[in-house]
Amino acid sequence: MSKMIRLDKFLAEMGVGTRSEVKLYIKKGYVRVNENTVRTADLRIDTDSDTVTFKDEIVGFVKTEYYMLNKPAGVVSATEDAKDRTVVDLITDRKRKDIFPVGRLDKDTEGLLVLTNDGALAHRLLSPKKHVSKVYYAKISGIVDERDVEVFKKGVVIDETFTAMPANLKILISAEVSEIEVEIFEGKYHQVKRMFEAVGKKVIYLKRLSMGALKLDEKLTTGQYRPLTEEEIESLKNER
Numbered sequence: 001m002s003k004m005i006r007l008d009k010f011l012a013e014m015g016v017g018t019r020s021e022v023k024l025y026i027k028k029g030y031v032r033v034n035e036n037t038v039r040t041a042d043l044r045i046d047t048d049s050d051t052v053t054f055k056d057e058i059v060g061f062v063k064t065e066y067y068m069l070n071k072p073a074g075v076v077s078a079t080e081d082a083k084d085r086t087v088v089d090l091i092t093d094r095k096r097k098d099i100f101p102v103g104r105l106d107k108d109t110e111g112l113l114v115l116t117n118d119g120a121l122a123h124r125l126l127s128p129k130k131h132v133s134k135v136y137y138a139k140i141s142g143i144v145d146e147r148d149v150e151v152f153k154k155g156v157v158i159d160e161t162f163t164a165m166p167a168n169l170k171i172l173i174s175a176e177v178s179e180i181e182v183e184i185f186e187g188k189y190h191q192v193k194r195m196f197e198a199v200g201k202k203v204i205y206l207k208r209l210s211m212g213a214l215k216l217d218e219k220l221t222t223g224q225y226r227p228l229t230e231e232e233i234e235s236l237k238n239e240r
């Protein structure tokens with residue numbers, strides 16, 4: 001679908017610079033549209049048929065981008081931060097400057113995080129009404145046993161104001177340091193950590209394995225990312 005858009009907006013969206021920087025570049029004659037140098041920032045271009053160059057390099061138009069990141073610990077789930085590196089900083093070859101993480105993982109949590117500039121998709125996936133499934137792998141300080149599985153199945157009472165929805169807890173190893181997988185259907189702040197705290201145990205390592213139908217690609221080592229495939233994007237869009 002072709003889209004008419006102001007030249008300065010187009011260049012800013014594609015990450016050439018801020019709106020005021022690109023206005024200056026246009027004034028200086030760095031920008032050509034279909035081979036002609038253009039000096040008017042409010043010229044409307046057709047993103048399908050017009051060829052825009054900045055300093056002789058073609059600026060392609062990408063409307064939406066979708067990435068899967070295996071988030072490393074130590075990086076914050078935000079678009080910018082005064083002191084820490086953000087998950088967006090890790091997507092080094094993104095085309096668009098307006099991508100953001102779909103939801104948050106704690107700074108010390110690893111694993112699956114989707115980044116996109118598709119606000120509608122993000123909104124749907126995060127909607128509390130949708131109850132999109134999220135599966136985490138965790139190491140727990142303390143012996144996790146069948147009683148915990150039952151409590152999780154009924155819904156853990158976290159405090160007077162919050163009882164977690166029923167969750168599926170699977171014990172992989174029951175020992176002083178247990179290993180588990182847990183599937184939850186909501187995404188409150190520190191949710192998994194608080195659920196284990198409520199049964200007297202402590203999460204010492206947490207990694208997200210899936211979100212809805214989307215599974216973390218195990219070929220991605222921590223810190224690596226890749227674009228989502230068409231099928232993966234479709235499956236997220238079809239999430240109930």
Ligand code: URA
Pocket residue numbers: 104105106107109189190191192193194206
């Ligand atoms: N639950 C948590 O406690 N932390 C996360 O990062 C995600 C889920």
